[in-house]
Amino acid sequence: MELTLNEKKLLAVLAPLKSAGPALLAEKLGTKEESVIQWGHLLEDRGLATVERVVTTRHHLTPEGTGYAGQGLPERQLLNSFTESVPMAELNRHPLAKIAIGQMRKKGWVAIRDGIVIKTGNDEPGPDERALQDLSGSGEGVEELRKRGLVTCDETVTYSLAVTSAGEEMASRGLDLREEAGTLTRDQILSGEWKSIPLRRYDVKKLPKKIVPGKVHPYQRLIDEMRQILLEMGFTEIYGGLVQSAFWNFDALFQPQDHPAREMQDTFYLGEKIAVPQGFEKVRDMHEHGGTTTSTGWGGRWSREKAEQCVLRTHTTCLSIQHLAANKTPPVKAFCINRVYRREAIDPTHLPEFEQLEGIVMDEGVTFRHLLGFLKEFYKRMGFEEVRFRPGYFPYTEPSVEPEVYVEGLGWVEMGGAGIFRQEVTAPWGIEYPVLAWGLGVSRIAMLQMGLKDLRMLYRSDIEWIRETPAWRPGELSCGGGR
């Protein structure tokens, strides 16, 4: 049993006295009564002392009550103001009439007949009048005065401490009353004093004050883990502008100029213009008639004006094609995880901006089979062991594939899209080898991994949620990758 120094001091003083009030003990210990009571309770918890709580009630006359104590209650004063009988009208003129007449009748001192108030002779002083002179007796008299607001009562709590036999025994064995050190000082450490001073002991059952560490956002951490996976797989990271010309965002990816996804309805357009780059003619030709490939193109006239409109990029694929146009020598393995925009109204599963992950592999001899291989490997490292593939459709890939991963409790879940860039996309830039490409919405993975029902949680940061979300969450990506 480890007593604090204060408990030991109290026990040492209390033991010879057997029992005492806190005032005396406080005086002897040079402390406050409240401290004595607090330490006493600690001793009580250990069975070394008892703390008895005594409540005493004391009554006082109110100022009004004090006045009546000298002159009698109003009804007594009124009764004494006339002899046998008096007309009501006359009695009413007495200053105490209002409160007193009712009381006289209630107590049966008077009767009223035909407007005349007549004494009954039955006017012995009741318990209330006796209590008015002496409050010490309790009972109905005091209670009545209290109801009439002539008496108030105070409750006083007093304590009495007593040592138990276990306490006496401990005190008789001797108590170490040396002062305890809370904080070790430099002097104590250097001088060796630490060897002889008792250090205050702490209760490990008591929880510490909560520290909230500074931290990276849980979603950013997930993004960084995915970046790490792709870097480990030998991919180079790319980064580029949020604002793109429609040329790079759509035309270079062989999205026909009348494609519904290009409409204002789905895409954020800006008033600015960005000139088409050198070599745009090959993209134009590709749209109009398929250029020098086996493609027929989309036909019709390609508008340069439409291509020079500015948009907030709707995917990061516009960065991939620009990276390839600038890096035509194989091999190229590149990725990015960045924000993209869709003109969507906000709801729990749709946001106007979110992160997209995109990976590309360009090399001599890469095939559709390798694309599926990369997808399997990538999803496996992300913690999804089971992956399957279905045909898909994306305007800039052929063949196209929709990967699905198996998620416990949800079944097969669609997870992004992939394919090989169409020749209509690569040929204008002189890219001679197949480009395997895949992309996925990162927020979808975040929802799965963090068990979120509402995407908005990721961006409208609730500080409490970030504070409470541990940096390391076993079972998520970081662990999944290693399984």
Next chain:
Amino acid sequence: MAVISLSYRYLEKLVGTDRQTIISRLPMIGSDIERTEEDHVDVEFFPSRPDLFSVEGAARAMRGFLGIETGLPRYRVTPSGTSFSIDPGLASIRPYLGSAVIRNVSFDEESIQSLMSLQEALHWAVGRGRSKVAIGVHDMDAVTGPFRYIAAPRDRSFVPLDYDREMTMEEILAEHPKGKAYAHIVDTFPYFPLIVDARDRVLSFPPIINGELTRVTTSTKNILLDTTGTDEKAVMTAVNIICTALAETGASIECVDIGGKSIPTLEPTERLVSVKECSDLLGIGLTPVEMSETLKKMRYGAEPAGDGMIRVDVPCYRADILHDWDIFEDVAIAYGYENVDACISSTFAIGRAHPVQIIGGITREIMAGMGFIEVLPFTLTSERVQYTNMQRPPSGSALKVLSPITEDHTHVRTSILPLLLETCQTNRHRELPQRIFAVGDVIENLETFQKTACAGMHPGADFSEAYATADALCRELSIPYTVQVSGDGAYIEGRRGEIVCNGTVIGTFGEIHPAVLNAFDLEHPVAAVELDLRAVPGYPGRQDTP
């Protein structure tokens, strides 16, 4: 997306096998099963395959895919004897016309509904909401050929579908539900497109509405089809898809003479493709015979043509075959994606993180080390949050979204700090101190680059705290900086500073102005810093597109 309802009874009859087999294999030809009901299944097909937007078309493809009937479906076309003329005045309005006569149709309510839904799906996927192509079907027996496609005065009148009185075309655009819905396609034209018969009776006002005269009912036996539009290829595609779908039900197709050409022919397009190119793309080794057989499962005509080439007949209803690789994808689909032996290529490359992301990561480490919690606000914001609330003049280089969805998202951010204050606002009820930061993209003058900002909100947050944070941030990022007095209205005068590097202001710090705190409903002082990360040595220069 086009979701097509396929009734089991009809589908089983047309495919020739049970519904379980069909439903289990449908996704592997390229579709999403939306929901399965008691008597039908709703399937979403890709917009590139409008030929699958009818039960007949889907069944035709599934018969091939399941090996029940393979190879090119052939459709006989005989002359109808009727013809169409096209008014040259339509050249700048809606120049192209396709047509066909379809005889011996047997309609019930269900099959009329099916034809209408194919028509609607085509209007969406091929017709771009009727602007590119619009389709009309008419009871052939109510009218007499030859027919004329003319540019008519806007006040010409006829009785439109669902009405019992004559209306001028202008009235139709103003009053008829279809007129109001599609008026935007034609209302700037001096004349309107109109289809009339030999007796000048109105069949249709394309792309808006047909006449009541030629309404198709369950007693209709023969159909006249018209497709009009601005793109010849798309106009013909629509004809081919509708004719072949109805031919699948036993109707006979007759061609119409349009300007000397017989339309439709329903003839396939021939392509010569390389077996090696296909094998190299897919990574699947196929012999010419194997490849031909796979293609037949996708309803192509295919024969080895020697020299490692295959002669492929592409069905007339396939609008999506632009390039040889489109055919190779069908080889992969017929082969079965599940049968492809996935394996990673040996492509060797060394991974490298982007310097912008490396600097961003280090910034996060520094800020978290100083006790700040990261938040990820949107990049879309408003003039109110970015400038008005901040007592800052609107930036001339800020980007405005042309068609914002909400008034909260009208601008792309040039500064992150306002979004941190907005985050503090949404977290007002949360425990203090609140120390938050963000690292992310901003745009000025069309250039995307990164900034970081932090804000500490608690009683006692002051200039010294902001200065100390800015100093630590710059020191840790190796930015050689000096400080000068700032005039930024977001901060309290006398408690604000500018971070300067090589003569350029690269950041601000200080105690947020009480009026700004009021604007964000904040009740405690905030010490804040914002820094342009382009000032970090090693941050890449502006990248121009190639």
